[in-house]
Amino acid sequence: MTMSDEAIELTVNGVLHRVQAAPDMTLLSFLRDTLGLTGPKNGCGEGHCGTCTVIVNGKAQRSCLLRLNRLRGAQVETIEGLSTPSTLHALQYAFLEQGAVQCGFCTPGMIMAAKALLDSDPDPDDAAIRVALAHNLCRCTGYVKIVAAVRRAAELIRHGQAQVPRERAEALVAGGVGKSAARLDGIERVTGALRYTADLNRPGQLYGRVLRSRYPHAEVLSIDTSEARRAPGVVAVFTASDVPGRKHFGELIADQPVLAVDRVRYVGDAVAVVYAETEAQAAAALDLIRVEYRELPVVDGPEAALAPGAPKVHEKGNLLKDVHIRKGDVAAGFAEADIIVEGTYRTPFIEHAYMEPEACLAEPDGEGGVVVYEGSQGPWPIHEQIVASLALPPEKVRVVHMPVGGAFGGKEDVTLQILAALGAWRLGRPVKMVMGRRESIRVSTKRHAETVHFRTGAKRDGRLTAMEVTIHADTGAYASLGPSVIFRSASFACGPYEVPNVKVDAYLAYTNNVPCGAMRGFGNPQVTFACELQMDELARRLGMDPFALRELNALRPGSVTATGEVLTASVGALPTLQAVRAALARVELPAPRPGKRIGVGVAASFKNVGLGGGLKDEAEARLQLQADGTLLVRTGCSDLGGGAETAMAQLASEVTGVPLRAVRVHTGDTRLDPRGGMTTASRETFITGNAVVAAARAWRERVLEEAAEALGPDAPVDGVGQPGPALDLREGRIVAVADGRELLSLRELAARLAEQGRTVEAHGRYAADSTRAYKDVPAGPYDPAEHRLHVAYCFGTQAAVVEVDEATGQVDVLRVIAAHDAGTIINPQAVEGQIEGGVMMGLGYALSEAFVMREGQIVTDTLRKLGVPTIERLPEITAIPVEDPHPEGPLGAKGMGELPA
Ligand code: FES
Ligand code: FES
CATH class of the missing domain: 3.90.1170.50 (Aldehyde oxidase/xanthine dehydrogenase, a/b hammerhead)
Known part of the structure; x- marks a missing residue:
């Protein structure tokens, strides 16, 4: 027996294990594959993500980097060791309370890194927290709420609450629309109990x-x-x-x-x-x-792909799709312009x-x-x-x-x-x-690299007269969602501005690069970057305030978009610009340090909600009273981490009167759940949400009918002898409207119905069927209904305060103010989380990230090389939700997963 084959002993969460360690076995592999723990995750296997973080002999360690045979006698703590059947560790509770959990994949590692910090420093400042979490990536939250959670946990621990009763954590799942409810499955996420696909195993697999x-x-x-x-x-x-x-x-x-x-x-x-x-x-x-x-x-770029005689990536040729947007008379628009600016802008692929x-x-x-x-x-x-x-x-x-x-x-x-x-x-x-x-x-697919050539004309007072845009995009080897992405690039190229004359030509080419598909923003970030630089250049040349130029041209109710749609309601371009301008005015800019300068920038954008363009865009929901009196909501939506399931539950709770803690959501089983499309195009809140609201209204009515029948002669009656309106469903109880007296609980109703082999079910369906495929917009009169491209739009404005090194050009973002119009806000904390996470992703796109290919070979083949921002890059982020309810949205909501990025 060699040294490396010898059995070793180590303790994991207080339990002694004797292991025959193969020389190459890592601690992560031992924890997951041998002990069956699911808290430590394998996000990279090479030390770049921190999802595998555990505590070894009191220090946070990335378990994928540790050889088991080096851990003789070690004391190992994983997330599974932090909670008890009746309590959560203060960090687990604080992550839930502060909304620091989205997809949850980073969470166990993040909490363990934070625990190692708090074990040694009970009152860390933000700088210490950033240092302690520097090896742990989170792609969802933007880190803001993670820092807040660690501070909060430290406070709890200092006040003798290192363990928090589970009921207190469960009570965070409360509130209908407008309340910052914790996510439904949050406890599973913070304890490492939630099973992701890689956590599944089957005998004989x-x-x-x-x-x-x-x-x-x-x-x-x-x-x-x-x-x-x-x-x-x-x-x-x-x-x-x-x-x-x-x-x-x-x-x-x-x-x-x-x-x-x-x-x-x-x-x-x-x-x-x-x-x-x-x-x-x-x-x-x-x-x-x-x-x-x-x-x-090898064809390695769209210009090369579309050059005459280029090698063909596919038999049918290299042009996958071209899109042409026309509105008014662009030549006349430039002819009447007092000033024209022009530029070419390139954006990279990103992962x-x-x-x-x-x-x-x-x-x-x-x-x-x-x-x-x-x-x-x-x-x-x-x-x-x-x-x-x-x-x-x-x-x-x-x-x-x-x-x-x-x-x-x-x-x-x-x-x-x-x-x-x-x-x-x-x-x-x-x-x-x-x-x-x-x-x-x-x-995996990437965000399309694009080259955008832009010309913008304006009058001396700043009013836009024309925009002409040419886009070349690299879709890589296969189509994926590329044809839809390039359409979005083209149709959103002119930004959230009213431009009377528009000409956009967009070309999407096959190459031998990694395929590109959907990525948060779906073709919008590339053109927003170009359009907003044009607006800044225009403001500079006109000597105008950049906010004033944008506000002058911003879309507002009654405006006509570049695709000919007349906007009627919930148009948040101006309100978000004004909100950011006001917030920025309250910020005291720091004095520049030697060799540095302070800069301030603003950008605005808008983004479709739903597929639009005349495509079938529908969803269904089914609600069912369970035997224990809880409400099961079945939908087809996939929660990608942003909290869509919780939002659906909040809508159902709000409409039905069943408390949130008694609502369960089940999604995405093609045999059991109603059909749903992709979670894409910021569509879930609006499309699936509307289906949930429809089902919830029907379900509530049926519950009251069944309750009236169950109560029989005891049912109160209204003035015309109809029992239904005399009853109400509040907090999961059937009550008399007249005096609020509880008559029956949902559990009792469920039990009575179960005796008859029945329950209360309702089905809801929503189809956004009023949109139309794009058509050119004539200079003369036309029917705006035929140009309704999307059922709704969300709008956003963000300003950044940056410090620039005069010698190196290095940019550090100090502060971001982000205002977003998502219609009615269902869950303020979740919306803030989307904004903060999106800001951080956008910051990576602007400053540190690129997916680099050379001659079709990948250069940036690790997470580290991709430049995903760590917590050390976190600026101060102020998220400002702007509520402008949409008349067709579920209780006015629109949703907003994408725009902040
Ligand atoms: S899995 Fe260990 S650092 Fe990524
Ligand atoms: S990666 Fe941190 S919550 Fe998703």
Whole structure:
């Protein structure tokens, strides 16, 4: 026995373990794979994210970096050790109370890093908190509420409340619309108990690993899997010929091969898949697959792709989509301008960098079908694509939506789902597939890189007369959501301003880069950057205040957008500009330090709510009284971490009169829940929310009818002898309207109905069917109804105070003021969290992030190289919700997941 094979002893959460440690076993692997703990997460496996953080001998450590055989006698604490059945640790409670939890994937690691700090420093200042959490990335929250939570926990501990009763945490889940309720499943998130897809395991499961292309562009001449198939533990190796149905997938255009057919077009293309008894065996077998390639010239940018004679990425040519927006007479608009500014602006690709890498578990259902557990943005579109590739009847495939550890648009596309389902269905065993971080970066879609050429004309008083915009965008090797993204870039290019004459031409090209798809903002951030720089240049040349120029031209009720839509209500451009201007006026700018200058900038934007453009955009909801008197809300929406499920529960609670703590939400099981589309286009609050409100109204009515019937002669009657209006449902109790007397609880009603084999159910559906496909806007009269592109828009304005180093140009953002109009605010704390998280993501986009490719090969292949902002970059963020209720929104809400980014 070598030293490395010797058994070692270590203590985890107070329990002594004796382990035979393999030399390469990490502490993270031991905690997750041997002990079955799910709190420590694997977000990267190489020390860059902090999701695996635990405390070892009193210090916060990234457990993925520690070899187990070096931990002889160590004392290890994980998140599972912090709570008891009746209490939560003060940090866990404070994270819930302060709204510091969104997707929750970073949360256990973040809390453990914070605990190590508080164990040694009971009263840390913000600087100390930032240092302690510097190795822990959070992509959702923008860190603001995390800092607040750590401060709050320190205060609780100093006041002798290191453990907080669970009931106190449960009581945070309270309040209807307008209340900062904690998320429904928050306790599971802060205790590490919530199961994400990679936390699932099944007895006898196989592990799938994918061989990816070596080249960005090549013909595949042959694939020899014979040696790999004979390798230890390997059960099967599949190539394209093993895919029984459609060989390609794609939500809009099925142009991406499930497994390479005869050609690879980017370095993430799947060539073959191995299924083996262990993950290590599956990985080892990849090296034994022999692929013969013939390299082809690499197309590495849209201009090159669209040049005459360019090598074709796809047979049909490299132009995937062109969009042309026309309003008025742009030549006349420039002719009447007193001033014209012009510029070219380039934005990079960026990676979503959600903390949870892609994962999938599929298993046979015992009846010839397959069940697929996955955490995408839309189980139904994923279901359709699995069905097509496996050539199975739809009812033979069931997709079960799992909690999502962040997505931001990057989990709309199929990644592992078809391959896991294929393995489980063909081999008759469960198959688990989990991407490592580098594979996730290599494969997953990115935000489109765009080059935007802009000309803007204005009168001397600042009034805009014309905008002319040309956009070239790189969609990479496959379409993904690119055609829709480029349409958004084109249709939002002119910003939240009324421009009488508009000409926009946008071109989206295939290249051999990593495919680009949806990302928070969906084509909007690129053009907002360009448009706002034009507005600043215009203000400078006109000698105008940048706020005044924007306010003069801002869209307002009655304005006509660049696509010809007449805005009628809930137009927050001006209110958000005014809110930021007022807040900024109250800020005392710091004096510049030697060699530095202080700068202030402002930018405004707007963004569609819902798919629009005449596309089918609908959702359903089902409400059901449960035997215990609680209310179950079933919807099709996927909560990506932003709190959509809690928002749906708050809407249901508000309308029905059932307290929030008695509302449960179930989403995204294609067999059990109503159909829903993608969680995309900031649509969930508006579209699914409207379906929930419709169902809730119907359900409430039925409850009152059933209650009247159950009460029989005891039911109070109104003036005309009708029992219904004399009853009300308040706080989960049926009461008499006249005197508020409680007559029946929902639990009692449920029990009485159950005796008859009945319950109270209601169904709601909402379809945003008034939108139209884009048409050119004539200079003369036209019918505005035919130009209603979107059902609603959200608006936002953000100002930044920055410090610039005169010598290096280094920019440090000191403060951001962000005002956003989301209609009625359902949950103020959640909206603040979206703003803060979006600001931080935007800050990364502007200053530190880029996904870099050279000749089709990835340069930034780790989280660290991508430049995702850490807590050390956190500026002071002031989030200002501006409420301008939308008449068609659910209780006036619009939603706003995207705009702050
Ligand atoms: S998983 Fe350990 S730092 Fe990312
Ligand atoms: S809540 Fe931090 S990564 Fe999602």
